Amino acid sequence: MKLVEGGVCAAKGFRANGLHCGIRKNKIKKDLALIVSDVPAAAAAVYTTNLVKGAPLLVTKKHLANGVAQAVICNSGNANTCNANGVEIAEHMSELVAEVAGVKVDDVVVASTGVIGQPLDITPIRKAMPQLVAGLSYDHLGARAAAEAIITTDTVAKEVAVEFEIGGKVCHLGGIAKGSGMIHPNMATMLVFITTDVKISAAMLQKALSTDVQKTFNMVSIDGDTSTNDTVAVLANGLAGNDEIVAEGADFEIFMKALNTVTVQLCRLLAGDGEGATKLLECKVTGAACSKCAGTVAKSVICSSLLKSAMFGADANWGRVLCAIGYSGAAVDIDRIDVAFRSAKGTVEVCKNGAGVEFSEEKAKEILLENEIEILVSLGDGAGEATAWGCDLTYDYVKINGDYRT
Amino acid sequence: MKLVEGGVCAAKGFRANGLHCGIRKNKIKKDLALIVSDVPAAAAAVYTTNLVKGAPLLVTKKHLANGVAQAVICNSGNANTCNANGVEIAEHMSELVAEVAGVKVDDVVVASTGVIGQPLDITPIRKAMPQLVAGLSYDHLGARAAAEAIITTDTVAKEVAVEFEIGGKVCHLGGIAKGSGMIHPNMATMLVFITTDVKISAAMLQKALSTDVQKTFNMVSIDGDTSTNDTVAVLANGLAGNDEIVAEGADFEIFMKALNTVTVQLCRLLAGDGEGATKLLECKVTGAACSKCAGTVAKSVICSSLLKSAMFGADANWGRVLCAIGYSGAAVDIDRIDVAFRSAKGTVEVCKNGAGVEFSEEKAKEILLENEIEILVSLGDGAGEATAWGCDLTYDYVKINGDYRT
Numbered sequence: 001m002k003l004v005e006g007g008v009c010a011a012k013g014f015r016a017n018g019l020h021c022g023i024r025k026n027k028i029k030k031d032l033a034l035i036v037s038d039v040p041a042a043a044a045a046v047y048t049t050n051l052v053k054g055a056p057l058l059v060t061k062k063h064l065a066n067g068v069a070q071a072v073i074c075n076s077g078n079a080n081t082c083n084a085n086g087v088e089i090a091e092h093m094s095e096l097v098a099e100v101a102g103v104k105v106d107d108v109v110v111a112s113t114g115v116i117g118q119p120l121d122i123t124p125i126r127k128a129m130p131q132l133v134a135g136l137s138y139d140h141l142g143a144r145a146a147a148e149a150i151i152t153t154d155t156v157a158k159e160v161a162v163e164f165e166i167g168g169k170v171c172h173l174g175g176i177a178k179g180s181g182m183i184h185p186n187m188a189t190m191l192v193f194i195t196t197d198v199k200i201s202a203a204m205l206q207k208a209l210s211t212d213v214q215k216t217f218n219m220v221s222i223d224g225d226t227s228t229n230d231t232v233a234v235l236a237n238g239l240a241g242n243d244e245i246v247a248e249g250a251d252f253e254i255f256m257k258a259l260n261t262v263t264v265q266l267c268r269l270l271a272g273d274g275e276g277a278t279k280l281l282e283c284k285v286t287g288a289a290c291s292k293c294a295g296t297v298a299k300s301v302i303c304s305s306l307l308k309s310a311m312f313g314a315d316a317n318w319g320r321v322l323c324a325i326g327y328s329g330a331a332v333d334i335d336r337i338d339v340a341f342r343s344a345k346g347t348v349e350v351c352k353n354g355a356g357v358e359f360s361e362e363k364a365k366e367i368l369l370e371n372e373i374e375i376l377v378s379l380g381d382g383a384g385e386a387t388a389w390g391c392d393l394t395y396d397y398v399k400i401n402g403d404y405r406t
Numbered sequence: 407m408k409l410v411e412g413g414v415c416a417a418k419g420f421r422a423n424g425l426h427c428g429i430r431k432n433k434i435k436k437d438l439a440l441i442v443s444d445v446p447a448a449a450a451a452v453y454t455t456n457l458v459k460g461a462p463l464l465v466t467k468k469h470l471a472n473g474v475a476q477a478v479i480c481n482s483g484n485a486n487t488c489n490a491n492g493v494e495i496a497e498h499m500s501e502l503v504a505e506v507a508g509v510k511v512d513d514v515v516v517a518s519t520g521v522i523g524q525p526l527d528i529t530p531i532r533k534a535m536p537q538l539v540a541g542l543s544y545d546h547l548g549a550r551a552a553a554e555a556i557i558t559t560d561t562v563a564k565e566v567a568v569e570f571e572i573g574g575k576v577c578h579l580g581g582i583a584k585g586s587g588m589i590h591p592n593m594a595t596m597l598v599f600i601t602t603d604v605k606i607s608a609a610m611l612q613k614a615l616s617t618d619v620q621k622t623f624n625m626v627s628i629d630g631d632t633s634t635n636d637t638v639a640v641l642a643n644g645l646a647g648n649d650e651i652v653a654e655g656a657d658f659e660i661f662m663k664a665l666n667t668v669t670v671q672l673c674r675l676l677a678g679d680g681e682g683a684t685k686l687l688e689c690k691v692t693g694a695a696c697s698k699c700a701g702t703v704a705k706s707v708i709c710s711s712l713l714k715s716a717m718f719g720a721d722a723n724w725g726r727v728l729c730a731i732g733y734s735g736a737a738v739d740i741d742r743i744d745v746a747f748r749s750a751k752g753t754v755e756v757c758k759n760g761a762g763v764e765f766s767e768e769k770a771k772e773i774l775l776e777n778e779i780e781i782l783v784s785l786g787d788g789a790g791e792a793t794a795w796g797c798d799l800t801y802d803y804v805k806i807n808g809d810y811r812t
Binding site: 081311320335394399 | 455456457458459485487488489490521522523524634709710715716717718719721724725726728729731732733738742757760761781798799800801803804805806807808
């Protein structure tokens with residue numbers, strides 16, 4: 001399993017492109033991305049659980065009903081959500097891709113991210129489509145352009161890819177992601193598009209994705225607000241030439257590992273680049289009665305506004321970790337909890353068996369001033385483990401989300 | 407039902423006092439409060455649901471097992487939580503009150519608020535007890551001193567009292583509360599102490615309190631972090647001379663109304679004075695399928711970090727209201743939701759039937775620049791109603807909680 005360049009173009013037979021078409025006012029920011037596979041691909045997706053769902057999700061869900069897709073179109077700058085004509089516009093986007101890129105309209109994944117409740121004008125998308133399709137490329141520049149076109153207030157484009165072997169065939173799997181915030185911010189929509197040349201049935205692809213997101217994207221929180229447009233979609237075009245994966249087994253395990261390697265890295269990138277964030281927080285829970293309990297505890301800790309603020313201030317305020325564990329809803333024995341903070345500068349134990357231990361505030365400060373902090377929680381109840389990813393709460397989070405619309 | 411002065415001393419036969427004993431470093435901040443009834447009172451309480459519970463809660467719970475109390479002792483500056491000797495210290499506090507004020511040790515309610523995991527020294531409390539008891543007074547100055555001694559980073563002391571009649575007898579009910587933050591901040595502990603001279607059985611008092619908190623204190627959120635020390639306690643000493651309330655009926659209804667009048671006002675004071683807050687947010691949900699659904703929706707809206715940030719920026723970003731309704735977990739029909747913002751400057755409708763309506767951004771800004779904002783949500787699903795109270799998310803919230811310990 002080795003990391004490689006190329007993002008969504010690392011896998012054979014995928015081309016990508018991104019450009020500025022005019023949805024966003026800032027002309028140096030790309031706002032339209034397209035990914036196309038040379039051949040129809042097995043496809044799987046997971047969507048937001050928010051009852052308010054962006055129109056693109058409804059259209060994508062319909063298109064993916066048969067487990068096949070060949071292209072992904074995504075705009076930033078407008079979520080196309082809570083608009084009377086949203087579904088119509090999302091269908092129109094698919095039709096434009098179908099016409100110009102020569103794929104079936106039902107094989108297009110559509111996604112949008114941006115402000116809610118403002119009609120999305122199809123005109124700039126229609127005008128840009130020929131150029132967008134003409135510029136599709138198989139190399140890392142195309143992948144990069146697509147990665148750049150889906151981000152909003154993200155400070156960096158996010159792409160990861162790996163190379164691995166299944167049955168002697170060289171395979172690839174790569175993804176791009178956008179995190180929290182927009183230039184005209186509204187929802188911290190998370191979008192992830194993953195491509196692979198592995199040959200795998202749509203059913204097994206969906207199984208792999210649905211299993212993986214529980215331990216990866218569902219364990220990320222920037223601000224506790226579940227967007228209306230969250231979408232993670234995977235396209236597997238089979239061009240690696242491996243024997244099709246149609247059941248569990250060694251090949252499926254390798255595929256799951258490749259998928260997880262990419263998704264964990266994307267989670268870290270998303271959390272570390274949360275709106276206003278200065279630090280990546282990684283809460284690692286061990287010794288839980290079950291892995292679900294471990295996940296509940298880990299997520300509660302990284303969602304605590306008080307702990308997030310303390311991390312911004314590099315304050316080893318471990319009482320907030322215990323508090324968040326206590327209200328998480330998981331059944332834990334408070335008197336067996338150990339807590340430590342760890343970073344590149346070392347580890348400091350702050351709580352043993354539910355009570356404070358003496359520690360050097362100076363050493364703790366040095367550790368917490370780093371920009372990647374691990375919060376290590378040991379519950380002493382069993383063998384369940386989980387990791388959750390978050391970020392600190394900063395002045396800039398408030399600024400980004402309070403100062404924009406006026 | 408008329409508002410009167412006097413806080414916890416408005417009811418007959420209650421004396422109170424507060425002073426600085428030395429738990430807090432800042433000598434101008436009081437840190438020890440005492441409330442004493444002339445006679446043993448029926449008592450009821452509700453506590454945090456956090457699995458990590460402050461030692462004082464365990465002791466109070468034991469003392470209130472028989473439904474009788476005569477005094478409340480409360481310190482600020484230290485939560486006496488996650489300390490090996492916490493229960494012992496809380497018992498010791500009760501014993502000191504019993505000795506010096508002449509009440510039974512089992513009739514003392516004990517509470518603490520402040521930093522977690524630092525042993526609480528009994529010495530300053532022991533030394534101050536004679537002076538604290540000697541200074542107990544029946545007038546509003548005593549009540550005020552107690553109200554001041556339980557607050558931490560609250561910017562104002564919080565007290566409310568009402569006068570009403572039951573069976574021709576003049577009755578009183580008053581309360582004090584502390585909200586979020588500490589001078590050495592850790593948990594946004596909420597403490598509320600209510601006194602009344604109404605004669606009511608402990609069982610009916612507990613019933614009244616448990617019913618009321620569902621619609622009042624449980625509908626307040628400053629930052630989503632449930633403290634380890636939250637406590638609401640009511641003492642009813644019966645000195646008003648009414649026929650004892652031992653069952654539901656007209657008298658109980660009047661008592662419930664008096665209680666609710668005081669608790670709603672305390673909720674508004676708590677939310678409006680949340681850490682760093684510049685605005686009180688009041689989300690009023692109507693037309694829900696049930697009142698539980700209404701409560702779920704209202705609380706989800708006032709807990710959204712994105713909406714709280716938008717309110718700080720006076721931004722009519724209603725998509726965030728819909729988003730928070732959508733992920734609340736309540737079953738609602740998105741296409742029937744109406745949303746409006748209201749303040750002393752007027753009302754602006756921003757969403758009808760789940761989609762945006764045109765509105766004046768200028769008028770919306772004027773409305774949202776006020777410091778008390780109502781978010782009106784109409785669901786169109788039934789007759790369920792609920793109100794939740796919160797505050798905006800500001801730079802100062804981050805500052806208060808990130809900058810302190812070092």
